[in-house]
Amino acid sequence: MFLHRLRLTHFRNYRQLDLAFETPWTLLQGSNAQGKTNLLEAIFMLATSKAIHATQEREIVGWQAQEEPIPYSRVSGDVQIDGRHLELEIILTPREDGLNYTKQIKINGAPKRAMDMVGLLRAVLFLPEDIKLVDGGPTERRRYLDIALCQIDRSYCQALSSFQRILLQRNNLLKRLREQEVSPAAPAVDAQLAFWDEKLAQQGARVMARRHNFLLELEAIASERHAMLSSDRERLALHYLPSFNPGLLSEQEFTLWRQGLLTEAPRRRLDEEQVQAAYLQKLAMRRARELTAGATLYGPHRDDLRILVNDRDLRIYGSRGQQRSAALSLKLAEVRVMAQVGGSAPLLLLDDVMSELDAERRAMLLAAVEDAPQVIVTTTDWEDFTPEFRRRARCFRVCSGIVEAVNSE
Template sequence: MLLRHLSLTNFRNYVRLELDLAPGLSIVQGENAQGKSNLLEAIAYLATSRSPRAGSDAELVNWLVREEPYPYARLAAEVEKHQRVERLDITLLPARNNHRYRKQVRINGVNRRAIDLVGLMPVVLFRPEDVELVAGTPQQRRRYLDIALCQMEPPYCRALSEYNKTLSQRNALLRHLAEGGGDPVQELRFWNDKLAETGSLVMAKRQWFINRLEREASLRHLDLSGGFERLRLRYLPSFDPGIRPEPRQRRYPSTASLRERGVAYEALTPEQVRASFLAHLQAGLSRDLAAGMTLLGPHRDDLGFYLGEYNLRTYGSRGQQRTAALAARLAEVTIMTEAGGTAPILLMDDVMSELDATRRAMLVEALTSVPQAIVTTTDWEDFQTPLLEHATRLTVHAGQLTRLSAPVETA
């Protein structure tokens, strides 16, 4: 799978871009604030239908056109797969007032849902902010899991989106019931079933992915750290899916200890999780009613990174956290390749400069092992001459890309 052509209109600082992309490695060099991250963001947006960094889609629309009567932004990709070309296309259009935008997604010219787009052009994006994967919030880690899994498994993505819808409906009903709006057990039965059905699929898949991720990431980690300590990754669900509370139990069993040490689960089946989730929902009814929201479920999941006994989030040095995050990204590439039968496009946003020689070498190995990689840098010297000679080289200045043909002068 190859990204052959990228078109951008009014996307961030790219007013107009038509870019042909070659197979192999492309390196985009630019000074600060010229459009390096924006370029990779655009590709990641087309791949996942969401921005890896923007809080809202409005941020993505070029701010000069936002004042125009009909502002819009458009991103389009031509993707080559088995000698066939697919066209992916997202237009951001103003919704009512110009502060919000809605997405219009087309695949080969036909209107589709955003969820149908995800997975057609799998990418793995490496960013300096990846350290947040280990050091950041559970929400950031769930997002990481979702983006990886959605690109690999369309059923996961559909279950997740159903789950989220059901969750907000159940929460609305909980608030209504708390105000005396009916018999909770009766009224919630349908929503509990639906939540457990979709949620169990999400949880079983996450657990599967984390187990896979641990195997691959711990290998990469040994190479990266040159150390002896094994990186452990643990699924940290908000309830123990291996346990069913007693029907009469009025409270959720405690998960504090579960979170502290991280339990390694063998393969969980959706059926197992579903039964446990349902039992936990029933046992936790009064707490949910008091809170006016659902307190347990995959929307409260976390992923733990451990070195030996220690959770790297709380005890890791910045360098250790960075290494673990890098190992996880590299592992993701392998898993995605196996799951999809085709390697993802690697995108790396200026990650070389902060790494030492060993880590750089591992990234270069990954970059040269996939059919296509697009990498940004402020400094050509981040790359060694043989690599530069084989790469397609571009420079970016104020949202304008230029292809270089002359050899790069490096010291």
């Protein structure tokens, strides 16, 4: 897997960029606010179809695009995947309201769905704020799981997107029923909800089983990495915390598990049918409660993941250093799982992370870099990298959205 060329038009502060990657290692240096993160965001967008730092698509359209007759933004990459050459392309064009943008995806010039592109170019992005994975809210952790799994497994991506659509419709129905103050026992309510429950449980179970099983694989590798980082003093564990009991534990055990009081649960795989049955049962049992809330209270949209060291929740008890190590171990494990599952290792995109790390963690990250087919790294300071690294890498300077090759030695 290799990204040979990246072209940007009106992508954030890049008016126009055409950059060729000729060596496995690329090092981009620049002062603050010059476009280093933006460049990695563009590459990561080709892998995931989403702009990691934007809540709305229009945020990534370059301000200078307003000078065009029709403002637009374009990211395209020439990539080589398993011997095939592909051109991946994302184009944003304004909608009639003039505020929002339409995202068009093309592969070799032909229009495709976002889902068809995700997972072709695989990448793992390391950011200084990765620690949020450990000390942030559940949304961060769900996002992390989704970004990783969507690249690994197309059927996951399909199930997740169907689930989200169904959830929206089911929530609208619940809200309407709440406004009408209908009785949960009314036959019409029963029929309407039963229809959506079935669909929700089917797609939701697929998402939940996949997350659970992925976490088992991830835990095995991440805990190995974390043991190395802590000279075997710390045992890292990952606990999947769904919003209802998917069926591996008794109800009593599951309650203890949710509260963090059961640390040694069996590490068994979950199957979809099992989760689906448990999900349907939960929805049937809690129908009155959901009607009162006017929202779907159970499912993968309420999932969380607990990260523990020596049986203690790192979000609550971890030191900053421990949290940082755990986030790094998780990301490195993701790289490994991606390589194992997909057959080819992902690109590594490292955004100014070296300066945050101590010598040991740096060494661990650099070992992963050695194994990756392509690594693109940004830094504000050349000195964060050894002369040897700088010799092996192709070096560029980023300045106000312009990228120039330099000799860094």
